[in-house]
Amino acid sequence: MSQVLFLSDPSQADVSPILGMANELITRGEKVTFFSSDEFKVPIEQIGADFKAYNQELNIFQGKKAIDEEEKPKSGLISALLEPMKFIDDILVQIRGLKFDYAVFSPSYPYANIITQLLGIPKTEQAAYN
Structure with a gap:
């Protein structure tokens, strides 16, 4: 049985295709740990995957809220570029002690290369379907 790390941007367009793949792997006996936002917790846990949530304060996929009315919110992409580590x-802390055989990620996931290199595991990109 392999241990698989799933990394996804928390959007329906990115989660749905790889959620189906995660479900298939679980059916085949693989153990899946799936990172996404809290809005996808229920469907991820329903397929039998271990759900991990992005830290809300660091969630690059959602814009930062303005502190005061003059400050514009930062987009998730800008935050990702300014504070990637x-x-x-945060992800590495949440998976500390876990060993993965490989990772699957959505096409727009920004840190798959870095995370898989740090973990020393191969990665597979789930192709986007239109």
């Missing part, structure tokens, strides 16, 4: 470190 905070996000990556």
Whole structure:
């Protein structure tokens, strides 16, 4: 039985295709740990995957809220470019002690290369379907 790390941008367009793949792997006996946002917790846990949530304060996929009315919110992409290691470190802390055989990620997931290199595991990109 392999241990598989799933990394996804928390959007329906990215989660749905790889959720189906995760379900198939679980059916075949694989153990899946799936990172996404809290809105996808129920469907991820319903297929039997171990759900991990992105830290809300570091969630690059949602814009930052303005502190005051003059400050514009940062987009998730800008935050990702400015503070990537905070996000990556949070994931690594949450999976500390777990060993993965490989990772599957959505096409737009920004840190798959870095995370899989740090973990020393191969990665597979789930192709996007239109």
